[in-house]
Amino acid sequence: MRYTSIEKELFINNRKRFVSELKPGSIAVFNSNDTMPTNADGTMAFRQNNDLFYLTGIEQEETILLICPGFREEKKREILFLRQPNEHLEKWYGHKLTKEEAKAISGVETVMWLHDFENMLHHMFAMGGVEFIYLNTNEHYRSEIVVQTRDARFIDWCKAKYPLHTYQRIAPIMSKLRRIKQKAEIDLIQKACDITEKGFRRVLKFTKPGVKEYEIEAEYVHEFIRNGSKGFAYTPIIASGKNNIVLHYIENNQECKAGELVLLDVAAEYANYNSDLTRTIPVSGKFTPRQKEVYNAVLRVQREAFKILRPNIVYFDYQKEIESLMQAELLNLKLISDSDIRNQDPENPALRKYFYHGTSHMLGLDVHDIGNMHDKVQVGSVWTIEPGIYIREEGFGVRLENNVVIGEKENFDLMRNIPIEAEEIETLMNK
Numbered sequence: 001m002r003y004t005s006i007e008k009e010l011f012i013n014n015r016k017r018f019v020s021e022l023k024p025g026s027i028a029v030f031n032s033n034d035t036m037p038t039n040a041d042g043t044m045a046f047r048q049n050n051d052l053f054y055l056t057g058i059e060q061e062e063t064i065l066l067i068c069p070g071f072r073e074e075k076k077r078e079i080l081f082l083r084q085p086n087e088h089l090e091k092w093y094g095h096k097l098t099k100e101e102a103k104a105i106s107g108v109e110t111v112m113w114l115h116d117f118e119n120m121l122h123h124m125f126a127m128g129g130v131e132f133i134y135l136n137t138n139e140h141y142r143s144e145i146v147v148q149t150r151d152a153r154f155i156d157w158c159k160a161k162y163p164l165h166t167y168q169r170i171a172p173i174m175s176k177l178r179r180i181k182q183k184a185e186i187d188l189i190q191k192a193c194d195i196t197e198k199g200f201r202r203v204l205k206f207t208k209p210g211v212k213e214y215e216i217e218a219e220y221v222h223e224f225i226r227n228g229s230k231g232f233a234y235t236p237i238i239a240s241g242k243n244n245i246v247l248h249y250i251e252n253n254q255e256c257k258a259g260e261l262v263l264l265d266v267a268a269e270y271a272n273y274n275s276d277l278t279r280t281i282p283v284s285g286k287f288t289p290r291q292k293e294v295y296n297a298v299l300r301v302q303r304e305a306f307k308i309l310r311p312n313i314v315y316f317d318y319q320k321e322i323e324s325l326m327q328a329e330l331l332n333l334k335l336i337s338d339s340d341i342r343n344q345d346p347e348n349p350a351l352r353k354y355f356y357h358g359t360s361h362m363l364g365l366d367v368h369d370i371g372n373m374h375d376k377v378q379v380g381s382v383w384t385i386e387p388g389i390y391i392r393e394e395g396f397g398v399r400l401e402n403n404v405v406i407g408e409k410e411n412f413d414l415m416r417n418i419p420i421e422a423e424e425i426e427t428l429m430n431k
Contacts, residue, residue, distance in 0.1 A: 001059075002228045003191075003271040008107035010184045011057045014177065015078065015107075018055060019069045021173045026070070027124060028134035028170060029158075030055060031150040032063040045230075049151070050365040051136055051174050053272055056080060056106040060097050064117055065108070071128045075110050079120065084113040125162060132166050133158065139171040142368055171370075178364060179371035180380040185273060185364065186405055186414075189382060192233065192270035193403060193414045196277045199223040199268060200418055204428045209258040209283055213238040216262070217252050224268040233274035234367045237265035240283060245390040245397040247357055256283045261291055261396045274367045276384050277415060278401035285429035287422055291396065294389050295422050297329040298398045301387040305359055306404065306411055309383060312376045315360065322359045322387060327351045335391065354389050363403055381406050382414070 022028065030052045036044040048059045056065055064081040071077050080103075083089075085096040099111040112120065124130055135158065136151045159167065181189070199220040206219045216238050224231055239249040240256040244263035256262050260283045267275040280295065282288075287295060301322065308321050330336045330351055340350040362369035363382045371381065383406065388399030402415040419425050 002230060003188075004228075005105075006057055006184065006188070006271060008057065008105060010182060011055055011105075012107040013182065015055050015067065017177055018173060019067065021176070022067075022069060022134065023132050023168070024070060025129050025131040026134055026168070027066070027068040027121075027128065027130045027132070029067075029121075029154065030065040030136055030170070031154050032058075032061055034150050035061050048272065049136075050272070051170070051178075054174070054178060054365060056108065058082075058097070058102060058106055059272075060102075062114055064114065066117070066121065066124075068124050068128055068130065071124055076120075076124075078108050078110065080106055080108040080111045081114045081117045081120075082111060084115065125165070130165065132168050133162065134168045134170045134173075136170040136174075139169070139175075140366070140368070140370055141373065175370045175372060178369065179362060180378055181364060181382055181405070186382070188271045188273040189275060189363065189403065190414050192229070192268050192273055192275035193277070193418075195224055195227045195229050195268040195270060196266075196275045197415070197418045198227055199266065200264070200277065200279060201428070203264065204281065204419070204425065205431070207256065207262065207281060207283060207429065208285070209256060211256050213240055213243075213252040213254050213256060213262070216256070216264070217266070220266050227268075229268040229270050231269070233267045233269040233276060237263065237278075239263045239265075242392075242395045244280065244399075245392050245395075258284045259288065260284075261287075261398065263397060263399055265399065265401070272365055274363060274365070275403055275414070276363055276367055276386075276401060277403070277418065278386055278388075278399045279418075279420065279425070280398045280400065281425055281429065286426050290394070291398075292422050294333060294391070294396075295398050295400075297333055298387050298389055298400050299420065299422075301325050301329060302385055302400050302402070305385045305387060306413070309360060309377060309385060309404070309406070309411065311379050311406060311408065314376055315373045318377070319359055323349070323351055323355070326355045326387065326389075330354055330389070333389075335389075354391060355387065356390070357388065359387050360384050377406055379406055379408050 033049045035046050046061050062083040066079045102111045135155050202223045203219050217236050235250045238252045240262040241260040243249045261280050263280045265278040267277040304325050335354050336350045344350045360383045362371045386401035390397035405412040
């Protein structure tokens with residue numbers, strides 16, 4: 001484990017909160033993610049199912065959490081099932097969790113081997129007064145998953161074996177629970193942000209005309225891994241020149257040239273929790289007057305967004321307010337005119353030519369974290385704030401992004417120490 005151990009009380013408390021949302025006579029099952037293949041006998045790095053991690057802290061593959069709050073045997077109301085260690089596994093893949101280790105991490109008192117799962121599940125269905133079966137699905141509003149997950153296969157198996165029970169969705173419950181971060185979670189996100197800061201400061205010293213985008217990527221990942229992160233929270237975007245008007249440019253294979261800007265949408269994870277930073281910096285170490293004019297317009301919008309994204313506002317109302325601010329900035333930059341605004345299609349306003357994405361999303365175990373975007377913003381949720389202006393005809397774009405915790409009286413900027421003022425960036429690049 002690269003990160004400092006998380007106190008099991010976080011996971012114990014998360015399970016208590018989850019159980020409080022279940023109907024009487026319920027059972028819930030959480031499956032780990034699959035180990036995904038590459039080619040031949042290769043596999044991708046394992047990434048645990050976020051809901052299972054949220055409730056247990058266990059990062060091992062082939063793991064199942066079973067929760068049956070009303071079961072007559074109290075010690076079996078929570079059971080963690082693990083792949084049983086053996087000599088072959090130890091030789092080829094290293095150490096696998098013992099029952100005691102899994103108990104210490106998760107706080108689940110009863111740990112059993114995976115081969116006992118089906119018998120125990122059947123016993124609970126027969127003897128536990130189970131009517132409702134809660135199963136997990138990926139219902140994220142941006143999900144485009146096309147492979148069948150372990151959860152999806154389990155749903156098919158369970159419905160075929162137990163067709164007369166009433167099936168319920170876990171996803172709405174987890175969406176409700178995970179959007180409000182516990183203090184321990186905020187501390188982990190802060191750690192991810194702090195590691196991201198180290199990477200960004202390193203890149204400020206490194207970037208100059210002639211370096212390749214992938215060389216900047218290498219500087220980031222070096223700093224992230226040496227500080228206990230597994231690496232990037234998401235595929236890094238290192239977009240120089242005209243590449244930085246493309247929102248999800250990930251090739252990172254071009255040379256950074258004098259006079260250009262390079263947009264850096266790069267951040268670290270820590271203990272499976274994510275940060276999400278964007279900065280835009282001058283390759284030559286100094287912004288041109290026009291670049292700085294656009295940069296400061298984006299920064300002004302971001303600072304106003306901090307004040308608007310507050311408890312009880314609905315995200316889509318907030319987005320409209322940001323677009324109003326952006327429209328004024330685009331007018332001042334002479335990118336749109338009063339005539340453009342008068343004659344615009346309300347469904348496709350003139351500002352969309354230069355600002356064509358949402359300003360914020362929730363952040364946590366997922367970079368685009370789960371939660372209902374139509375609900376009111378809540379105290380304790382963590383959001384990005386990331387306005388941008390992209391000028392195709394001038395060949396550059398600017399985006400700035402910070403992560404904030406929504407507070408009762410004011411928001412708390414988790415990236416408050418990361419340089420953002422144009423002058424500070426220039427100073428650091430020219431030291």
